[in-house]
Amino acid sequence: MTQYHLPVLANQCAEYLNLRPGGIYVDATVGGGGHSLKFFEIEPKIRLFAFDQDDEALTHAGKVLEKHNPVFIKSNFRHLRTELALRKISNIDGILFDLGVSSHQLDEAERGFSFDKEAALDMRMDRESELSAKQVINEYDARELRRIFKEYGEDNLAGRIAKAIEQERSNKKIESTGELAKIIEQVAGKGSKESLKTKVRIFQALRIYVNDELDALSFALQDAINILAPGGRIVVLSYHSLEDRIVKNIFRTAEQDCLCPPEIIKCICDHKSQLKVLTKKPVLAGEEELEQNIRSRSAKLRAAEKKGEK
Ligand SMILES: C[S@@+](CC[C@H](N)C(=O)[O-])C[C@H]1O[C@@H](n2cnc3c(N)ncnc32)[C@H](O)[C@@H]1O
Numbered sequence: 173m174t175q176y177h178l179p180v181l182a183n184q185c186a187e188y189l190n191l192r193p194g195g196i197y198v199d200a201t202v203g204g205g206g207h208s209l210k211f212f213e214i215e216p217k218i219r220l221f222a223f224d225q226d227d228e229a230l231t232h233a234g235k236v237l238e239k240h241n242p243v244f245i246k247s248n249f250r251h252l253r254t255e256l257a258l259r260k261i262s263n264i265d266g267i268l269f270d271l272g273v274s275s276h277q278l279d280e281a282e283r284g285f286s287f288d289k290e291a292a293l294d295m296r297m298d299r300e301s302e303l304s305a306k307q308v309i310n311e312y313d314a315r316e317l318r319r320i321f322k323e324y325g326e327d328n329l330a331g332r333i334a335k336a337i338e339q340e341r342s343n344k345k346i347e348s349t350g351e352l353a354k355i356i357e358q359v360a361g362k363g364s365k366e367s368l369k370t371k372v373r374i375f376q377a378l379r380i381y382v383n384d385e386l387d388a389l390s391f392a393l394q395d396a397i398n399i400l401a402p403g404g405r406i407v408v409l410s411y412h413s414l415e416d417r418i419v420k421n422i423f424r425t426a427e428q429d430c431l432c433p434p435e436i437i438k439c440i441c442d443h444k445s446q447l448k449v450l451t452k453k454p455v456l457a458g459e460e461e462l463e464q465n466i467r468s469r470s471a472k473l474r475a476a477e478k479k480g481e482k
Pocket of ligand 1: 177178179180200201202203204205206207208223224225226229247248249250270271272273274275297385388
């Protein structure tokens with residue numbers, strides 16, 4: 173059996189979380205449970221709330237973490253504050269976000285996340301959600317498709333690929349990952365490195381859109397900062413520049429004391445600094461991990477601590 177998911181920068185995540193016995197921690201993206209397991213190994217006496225929107229991930233993590241008995245919550249992390257409040261938790265000591273999809277989700281052809289695995293166009297992390305990649309590709313007009321590819325994939329061929337999709341589906345519905353990959357190749361050329369990158373970017377853009385990933389991230393980060401207890405830590409692992417930019421900006425804003433424009437002489441916003449950023453530059457994987465885990469290549473870890481009297 174192939175490994176479900178090898179956790180990235182696991183020791184560093186645990187270190188930044190500053191685990192302490194009796195502390196309340198949240199794994200916002202439990203996936204295969206690798207990070208959480210590491211946390212329990214380092215400090216068995218934590219209370220852990222583990223979120224994922226994918227049922228299969230929760231089933232797997234349930235087995236991996238069985239003896240530690242965390243509380244599993246099937247939910248998008250955008251609802252973390254409400255879900256925790258329902259369980260009478262309003263102050264936490266640390267939270268980890270390990271963003272994106274797991275290796276298992278990518279490996280499982282039928283989920284439709286990979287352009288090199290033939291499958292129905294799906295890409296929903298939560299299989300109960302309504303919008304799938306197939307709907308987007310077959311029902312959205314070329315302008316909207318272009319916007320999605322440009323905004324979430326930052327691809328220069330966005331407009332041409334959107335038009336080619338519109339043209340193709342006027343003959344027949346685009347049903348599979350292979351059909352979409354072929355259309356991208358027709359525009360970007362087949363077999364070149366650039367064409368491969370374009371496929372990565374277009375599939376990434378679709379996945380981000382279908383799962384509303386960036387909006388959920390912004391929303392959840394703000395809520396997470398608000399429910400951290402003084403001295404509590406937030407750790408985020410991101411895998412592409414769009415995510416990292418959001419994390420960096422939200423941390424930076426939460427660190428500032430005043431958000432008034434520079435021409436305002438006396439502060440009128442009353443914004444108070446909530447966070448101390450612990451990673452001025454993102455932490456990256458070391459050579460050994462880079463060799464062992466391909467996913468770690470694009471990983472960036474940022475961490476911050478909540479201010480206030482402990
Ligand atoms: C990179 S994997 C996490 C791997 C995990 N840290 C481990 O060690 O196995 C990301 C997981 O987060 C989940 N996920 C992504 N976005 C989510 C969201 N907005 N809400 C809840 N779960 C999410 C995915 O379903 C996936 O299982």
